Amino acid sequence: MTSARLTNPDAIRDFRSHMVGFKEVCESALSGSAAELSRVRDWLRVDQQSFWKKQLVKREEVYQTARRMWLEAEGDTVGAMNKRGPAKPSSMEERILMDRARRHRDEAEEKLTLVRRWMLKIEQDGEPLVNQCQSHDFALREECGKAITQLDRLLDQVYAYLAVPTADLRIDAMPATEALPPATSAVETSAVASSPAAPSLTAASPEAEAEAPAPAPEPATRPVAAPEAHRA
Amino acid sequence: MPNVSGDDALLEKALKDLSAAWSRSSDGWQDAARTTFAELHLQPIEIRARHGAKAIKQLEALLAEAMRQCS
Numbered sequence: 679m680t681s682a683r684l685t686n687p688d689a690i691r692d693f694r695s696h697m698v699g700f701k702e703v704c705e706s707a708l709s710g711s712a713a714e715l716s717r718v719r720d721w722l723r724v725d726q727q728s729f730w731k732k733q734l735v736k737r738e739e740v741y742q743t744a745r746r747m748w749l750e751a752e753g754d755t756v757g758a759m760n761k762r763g764p765a766k767p768s769s770m771e772e773r774i775l776m777d778r779a780r781r782h783r784d785e786a787e788e789k790l791t792l793v794r795r796w797m798l799k800i801e802q803d804g805e806p807l808v809n810q811c812q813s814h815d816f817a818l819r820e821e822c823g824k825a826i827t828q829l830d831r832l833l834d835q836v837y838a839y840l841a842v843p844t845a846d847l848r849i850d851a852m853p854a855t856e857a858l859p860p861a862t863s864a865v866e867t868s869a870v871a872s873s874p875a876a877p878s879l880t881a882a883s884p885e886a887e888a889e890a891p892a893p894a895p896e897p898a899t900r901p902v903a904a905p906e907a908h909r910a
Numbered sequence: 911m912p913n914v915s916g917d918d919a920l921l922e923k924a925l926k927d928l929s930a931a932w933s934r935s936s937d938g939w940q941d942a943a944r945t946t947f948a949e950l951h952l953q954p955i956e957i958r959a960r961h962g963a964k965a966i967k968q969l970e971a972l973l974a975e976a977m978r979q980c981s
Binding site: 684685686687688689690692693696697699700703704706707708710711714715718721722726789792793796799800803804807808810811814815817818821822824825828829832 | 915917918920921924925927928931932934935936937938939940941943947950951952954955958959961962963965966968969970972973976977979980981
């Protein structure tokens with residue numbers, strides 16, 4: 679049997695609480711990916727596509743009006759030249775307005791095309807990434823759960839040896855320093871570290887336990903005065 | 911316009927914190943069970959979480975670019 683070098687059971691308990699916190703962050707970060715994709719997709723479809731569709735209609739009307747005005751101005755200019763009467767010197771101003779309106783219309787058309795292209799790209803490239811996130815999410819839930827269970831086994835073994843009620847010592851939301859009375863920790867730590875019959879943590883695996891179920895020796899001291907104080 | 915969450919950074923930070931907590935735990939816990947735990951549980955979790963953070967980062971880059979170009 680390998681000798682345990684556990685000088686402080688709080689080390690496992692503290693790490694367990696970090697593992698629980700880590701699992702929660704993973705779940706929150708990875709499970710939010712689908713919602714994030716949906717938000718952007720809806721923004722593109724509902725907000726941007728609708729906006730640029732309306733803009734395109736509006737800007738097309740403005741362009742057509744400007745074009746009519748330019749054609750009229752062109753007619754006036756040519757007619758004036760033929761009659762040799764009071765002439766409209768040029769249709770340049772109308773031409774400039776028409777060109778500007780056409781650029782605005784083209785811009786709306788390009789934006790609409792761009793929005794549609796991104797809607798497609800998000801489906802094609804975004805969905806597989808969301809699937810990856812979900813796959814990692816499920817796997818991490820399982821792997822973190824197994825890790826926490828293993829830490830619980832180790833803690834159970836340590837505290838069984840020390841005969842401390844683990845239910846009072848494994849409180850996820852409670853900081854380690856509050857959950858375990860300092861005096862208790864000190865006594866038990868020395869008991870684990872100094873006892874020649876200290877249990878091996880490696881024996882925590884089911885196979886090892888089946889092979890050699892080590893009877894828990896009577897603890898030298900009995901700690902933990904009031905468990906209720908640590909359950910809240 | 912929706913915001914990009916920055917979840918990849920959160921996950922990276924959580925991973926860094928977990929790694930630091932693991933290192934700290936070596937002060938009071940050093941035995942074969944620790945090594946076994948690292949090999950069987952911690953390392954696969956770390957690899958998986960890094961892949962997860964990478965996937966989130968790629969997704970967020972894609973969405974941010976869509977918002978930048980289409981706004």
